[in-house]
Amino acid sequence: MNLTLKIWRQTDANDKGKMVDYKVTEISEHMSFLEMMDVLNEQLINKGVEPIAFDHDCREGICGMCSMYINGEAHGPDRGVTTCQLHMRMFKDGDTITIEPFRAKAFPVIKDLVVDRSAFDRIQHAGGYISVNTSGNTQDANATLISKHAADEAMDAATCIGCGACVASCKNASAMLFVGAKVSQYALLPQGQVEAVDRVKNMVAQMDLEGFGNCTNTGACEVECPKGISLENIARMNREFLSANVKG
Amino acid sequence: MSGFFKSSIGRKYAMALSAFFLMFFLLQHFAINILSVISPDAFNEASHFMGTFWAVQYVLQPVLIFGVIYHFVMGFILEAKNRSARVKTYAKNNGAANSSWMSRNMIYSGLAILAFLVLHFIDFWIPEINTKFIDGDMTGLLPNGEGFRYYEELAHKFENPLRVGAYVIAFIFLSLHLMHGFSSAFQSAGASSMRKEKLQLFAKVYSIAIPLGFIFIALFHHFNH
Numbered sequence: 001m002n003l004t005l006k007i008w009r010q011t012d013a014n015d016k017g018k019m020v021d022y023k024v025t026e027i028s029e030h031m032s033f034l035e036m037m038d039v040l041n042e043q044l045i046n047k048g049v050e051p052i053a054f055d056h057d058c059r060e061g062i063c064g065m066c067s068m069y070i071n072g073e074a075h076g077p078d079r080g081v082t083t084c085q086l087h088m089r090m091f092k093d094g095d096t097i098t099i100e101p102f103r104a105k106a107f108p109v110i111k112d113l114v115v116d117r118s119a120f121d122r123i124q125h126a127g128g129y130i131s132v133n134t135s136g137n138t139q140d141a142n143a144t145l146i147s148k149h150a151a152d153e154a155m156d157a158a159t160c161i162g163c164g165a166c167v168a169s170c171k172n173a174s175a176m177l178f179v180g181a182k183v184s185q186y187a188l189l190p191q192g193q194v195e196a197v198d199r200v201k202n203m204v205a206q207m208d209l210e211g212f213g214n215c216t217n218t219g220a221c222e223v224e225c226p227k228g229i230s231l232e233n234i235a236r237m238n239r240e241f242l243s244a245n246v247k248g
Numbered sequence: 249m250s251g252f253f254k255s256s257i258g259r260k261y262a263m264a265l266s267a268f269f270l271m272f273f274l275l276q277h278f279a280i281n282i283l284s285v286i287s288p289d290a291f292n293e294a295s296h297f298m299g300t301f302w303a304v305q306y307v308l309q310p311v312l313i314f315g316v317i318y319h320f321v322m323g324f325i326l327e328a329k330n331r332s333a334r335v336k337t338y339a340k341n342n343g344a345a346n347s348s349w350m351s352r353n354m355i356y357s358g359l360a361i362l363a364f365l366v367l368h369f370i371d372f373w374i375p376e377i378n379t380k381f382i383d384g385d386m387t388g389l390l391p392n393g394e395g396f397r398y399y400e401e402l403a404h405k406f407e408n409p410l411r412v413g414a415y416v417i418a419f420i421f422l423s424l425h426l427m428h429g430f431s432s433a434f435q436s437a438g439a440s441s442m443r444k445e446k447l448q449l450f451a452k453v454y455s456i457a458i459p460l461g462f463i464f465i466a467l468f469h470h471f472n473h
Binding site: 006008019069071072073077098100103104105106169171172173174176204205207208211212213214215216217218219220223224231232234235236237238239241242245 | 252255256257258259260261326329330331332333334335336337338339340341342343345346347348351352354428431432435436437438439440
C-alpha cells in the first residue's frame with residue numbers, strides 16, 4: 001500500500017505546530033498502524049527528516065500509551081482497539097490519512113503526536129485507590145465474599161487503561177468516562193466502601209480542576225473506548241457523587 | 249452540599265432537574281392546548297383556571313420562569329466551559345461516527361427554541377400579563393362580554409401563515425432537542441434504567457409525539473379559521 005499521511009508536527013509545547021503531508025510506501029495491510037508509523041519514520045530518517053514522535057509502549061492494547069486521532073476518531077476507525085491494534089487493512093491503497101494528537105486543554109501537546117496525560121494520574125492520586133494494611137497481616141482477598149454480578153461490573157470498569165480516547169472523542173473534552181470507571185471499580189466492591197465518600201468528591205474536584213469539559217451524554221466516549229467502558233459508569237459516578245454530598 | 253452545584257456533576261444534576269420540570273410543563277401545556285381542537289369551551293375553562301388560579305400564577309409561573317431562564321443560562325455557561333476545554337480543534341473530526349447530530353448540536357436547537365420563546369412570549373404571555381395585571385381585567389371575557397376570550401385569541405394568532413411556519417420550524421427543533429435531552433436528563437440524574445429499551449422507547453415517543461401534537465394544533469387552527 002502507498003499512502004498519503006497528513007500529520008500534526010509540533011517541535012515542542014511552545015511551538016504553534018502545523019499539519020504536514022508525507023508519502024509512505026510499501027506498507028503491508030497486515031501491519032499495525034504503529035508499525036506503519038515505524039516504516040514512515042525509517043523513511044524520514046533516511047531522508048534526513050526529523051522522525052515523528054508518538055507514544056507507544058506495550059503494543060498489545062493494554063498500556064494505554066498510544067494516543068492518535070486518526071481520520072477524525074480516537075484510535076482510528078476500528079472499534080474496541082487501541083492504535084497499536086489497528087491494522088492497515090482498515091485502509092485502502094492510495095488513501096489519505098489524517099493523524100493528530102488527542103486534543104484537550106488538559107492534555108497539552110509535548111511534541112508532534114505525544115500529549116501529556118498526567119492530568120489522569122493526578123485524578124487517580126486524588127482518590128483512585130483503597131487503603132490496605134500491608135504490614136504482614138493482610139486479609140486474604142477471597143475472604144470477603146462478592147457477588148458475581150458486582151465482581152463482573154467492577155472488572156469491566158477496571159479494564160479502563162486510561163488512554164484518554166474518551167476525552168479526545170468527547171466534543172467537550174470531558175473526562176467523565178475515565179473518572180466514572182475509576183470511581184465505579186471501587187464503588188462496586190466492599191473494599192471500596194470505606195473511602196467512598198472522599199474518593200468520588202476528591203476525584204471529581206480534581207477532574208474539574210484539570211480543566212476537562214462537562215459531559216453532555218453524547219455517548220462518543222463509549223463508542224470510541226478501546227475497552228468498551230460503558231456510560232453506565234458515568235451514571236454510577238453521578239449517583240455516588242450525589243450520595244457523597246448528601247452524606248457530607 | 250455547599251460546593252455541589254459548583255461542580256461539573258452538580259451542574260449536570262441541576263440541568264437535568266430543570267429539564268424534567270420543563271418536560272413536565274410541556275406535557276401539561278400540550279394537554280390544555282389540545283383541548284382547543286377537541287372542545288373550545290373546555291379550552292376556555294382550562295385557560296381561565298390556569299390564568300387566574302393563585303397557585304398557578306404566583307407559585308408555578310415564577311418557578312417556570314426561573315426554570316426556563318436557569319436552563320438557558322446554565323446551558324450557555326456549560327457550552328462556554330466545554331468549548332474552552334479544547335482550545336485547539338481537530339483538523340479532521342468524524343463526530344457522526346460515534347454520536348448523534350442531536351447530541352452534538354444541543355446548543356443550536358436550544359437557541360432556536362429560545363428564539364421561539366421570545367416570539368411566543370410576545371404573542372401570548374405579554375398580552376396576557378398586560379390584560380390581567382396592567383389593565384386589571386381578570387374576567388377572561390371578550391370585550392363584548394360574550395364568552396371567554398382565550399379560544400378567540402388563539403384562533404386569531406394562527407391566521408398568519410408566517411407565524412404558523414415559525415411555530416412548525418420551532419417545534420421541529422424542539423423535537424430534535426428532546427430526542428437527546430430526554431434520555432440525557434435521566435443519564436445525568438444517574439438513572440441506569442434509562443438504558444432499558446422501554447424507557448428509551450418512551451423518550452422517543454415523547455420527543456416526537458408532543459412537538460408533532462403542537463404542530464398539529466397550529467395547523468388545525470390555521471386551516472380551520
